[in-house]
Amino acid sequence: MAPRVLISDKLSAAAVQIFKDRGVEVDFQPDLGKDKEKLAEIIGNYDGLAIRSATKVTPKILEKATRLKVIGRAGIGVDNVDIPAATAKGVIVMNTPFGNSITTAEHAIAMMFALARQIPQADASTQAGKWEKNRFMGVELTAKTLGIIGCGNIGSIVAERGVGLKMKVIAYDPFLSAERALDLGVEKVELDDLLARADVITLHTPLTEKTKNVLSAENIAKAKKGVRIINCARGGLVDEVALRAALDSGHVAGAAFDVFSEEPAEANPLFGHPNVVCTPHLGAATSEAQENVALQVAEQMSDYLLSGAISNAVNFPSITAEEAPKLKPFVELAEKLGSFAGQLTETDIKTVRITYEGAVADLKVKALTSAAVAGLLRPALADINVVSAPSVAKERGIVVEETTRAATGDFDSLITLTVVTDTYERSVSGTVFADGHPRIVSIKGIKVDAEFAPSMLYVTNEDKPGFIGRFASLLGDAGINIATFALGRDRQGGDAIALIEVDGAMPAEVLTEVQSLPHVKQARPLRF
Numbered sequence: 001m002a003p004r005v006l007i008s009d010k011l012s013a014a015a016v017q018i019f020k021d022r023g024v025e026v027d028f029q030p031d032l033g034k035d036k037e038k039l040a041e042i043i044g045n046y047d048g049l050a051i052r053s054a055t056k057v058t059p060k061i062l063e064k065a066t067r068l069k070v071i072g073r074a075g076i077g078v079d080n081v082d083i084p085a086a087t088a089k090g091v092i093v094m095n096t097p098f099g100n101s102i103t104t105a106e107h108a109i110a111m112m113f114a115l116a117r118q119i120p121q122a123d124a125s126t127q128a129g130k131w132e133k134n135r136f137m138g139v140e141l142t143a144k145t146l147g148i149i150g151c152g153n154i155g156s157i158v159a160e161r162g163v164g165l166k167m168k169v170i171a172y173d174p175f176l177s178a179e180r181a182l183d184l185g186v187e188k189v190e191l192d193d194l195l196a197r198a199d200v201i202t203l204h205t206p207l208t209e210k211t212k213n214v215l216s217a218e219n220i221a222k223a224k225k226g227v228r229i230i231n232c233a234r235g236g237l238v239d240e241v242a243l244r245a246a247l248d249s250g251h252v253a254g255a256a257f258d259v260f261s262e263e264p265a266e267a268n269p270l271f272g273h274p275n276v277v278c279t280p281h282l283g284a285a286t287s288e289a290q291e292n293v294a295l296q297v298a299e300q301m302s303d304y305l306l307s308g309a310i311s312n313a314v315n316f317p318s319i320t321a322e323e324a325p326k327l328k329p330f331v332e333l334a335e336k337l338g339s340f341a342g343q344l345t346e347t348d349i350k351t352v353r354i355t356y357e358g359a360v361a362d363l364k365v366k367a368l369t370s371a372a373v374a375g376l377l378r379p380a381l382a383d384i385n386v387v388s389a390p391s392v393a394k395e396r397g398i399v400v401e402e403t404t405r406a407a408t409g410d411f412d413s414l415i416t417l418t419v420v421t422d423t424y425e426r427s428v429s430g431t432v433f434a435d436g437h438p439r440i441v442s443i444k445g446i447k448v449d450a451e452f453a454p455s456m457l458y459v460t461n462e463d464k465p466g467f468i469g470r471f472a473s474l475l476g477d478a479g480i481n482i483a484t485f486a487l488g489r490d491r492q493g494g495d496a497i498a499l500i501e502v503d504g505a506m507p508a509e510v511l512t513e514v515q516s517l518p519h520v521k522q523a524r525p526l527r528f
């Protein structure tokens, strides 16, 4: 069945076409994002949800999203998506980190000129027939100091434009390297320094717990008198009430806002002030940017839904279209090794140790570790998946250790998963043969060679003559067909294990009989 995607915001029609071309069913409902109830009602029918900023993906929506695998943000900011809730639900959240950055930077520059020359106010006055040539005295930007808070993709483009305008550009960004600052022609400063020196401040950080209210009443008070403030990043970065007071007192000379703490902004403390310029979240609104982000998000979502390739996910490592098919059999192996250990583990797991040896160590092992942990915990949590597994493990206090190393033994690639509980440590190793099928090659250090099958039996026994015969006749008498039989032992007469594939399920009473055969220590059914 073709995957189904819902577009609940105003994405360019280019996205619809891409989905159709890729064989993904698409439902284009550009105004749905505003209607939470309706969205909650129908979200259960879709594998993908493509959005902009109008759709809020809350835990309530996610609760109803029983089929959802991916949320694609045609744009940059993902603060309208509850990422921890999406992750816990196993839903990939991806964005398009560059498609609208030039456009947004240009909007910030346009806002800077609008403020410096009061263009919107002068336009309204001129068109009202007033010809107020003396009212609109502006300021020249050349040689003024532009203070950038957040010098990432968009902030850097603004910085380059600022340098081009012959401004002195300073930036506050804890993650900006000295080399990058030098490349951009920007002076890296601390926030207080920026506040004290900037004639124009422009914000370009995401909205996070750390950046929320970065321009608080206190910080606005520290800013240079006559400063102009631009926010084309996110509402919530600036205390709008404090800014209004600072505009009223004349401490701040002007403010240009594209984003507001509540959107759509029908009322806002900044509205109505003569030195304020506002636009309705238009930062990304050019045909070029909208085409870019729509195409990209549709491609990325289709790739994921159709081939498992992951790009620009904010809650999972990237997997290229080239890597995805190489990774696939190892994902299956890791998940099955996890499942094997999970089905045999009764007590609380403290640590999971996963070692990748040989060629597999060069793949995206993070994804494999997630798959192993998902398999391990699935016996207890049916709807866990590779996306949610790391956060679920963390929540449960399970330590996940990952090691990669060169091949040491007989296999090109080997994955070993060790589960540590309060009372024991159990390891299982597996590989993928040339046929692409995963196999178990060792259990607790004992060599075996078995494929994973839908219905299996795991038996540990003392290595004594007669076990195989008695076991085979017991199953034969019960009408259970043995499909494959893999044996291993640590030494002659020592500990032995058997992995048996049977046709159909293993009835409980037969299992009890197996358990009571002489020399049998443990018999457990396994399903893969």
Ligand SMILES: NC(=O)C1=CN([C@@H]2O[C@H](COP(=O)(O)OP(=O)(O)OC[C@H]3O[C@@H](n4cnc5c(N)ncnc54)[C@H](O)[C@@H]3O)[C@@H](O)[C@H]2O)C=CC1
Pocket (backbone or CB within 6 Å): 075, 076, 077, 078, 097, 100, 101, 104, 149, 150, 151, 152, 153, 154, 155, 172, 173, 174, 175, 176, 204, 205, 206, 207, 210, 211, 232, 233, 234, 258, 259, 281, 282, 283, 284, 285
């Ligand atoms: N108005 C609009 O339509 C648009 C708004 N945006 C907003 O712009 C934001 C920035 O976008 P990009 O530049 O692409 O993101 P980015 O991730 O490339 O850059 C963000 C920068 O902020 C810095 N940062 C993080 N925490 C900080 C802190 N506490 N103090 C100072 N700097 C901090 C980071 O180090 C990074 O360099 C987006 O998150 C989005 O909210 C993006 C596109 C359109």
Ligand SMILES: O=C(O)C(=O)COP(=O)(O)O
Pocket (backbone or CB within 6 Å): 052, 053, 054, 074, 075, 076, 077, 078, 100, 281, 282, 283, 284, 285
């Ligand atoms: O990309 C972003 O972060 C934006 O804020 C753009 O928002 P929009 O897609 O125009 O609703």
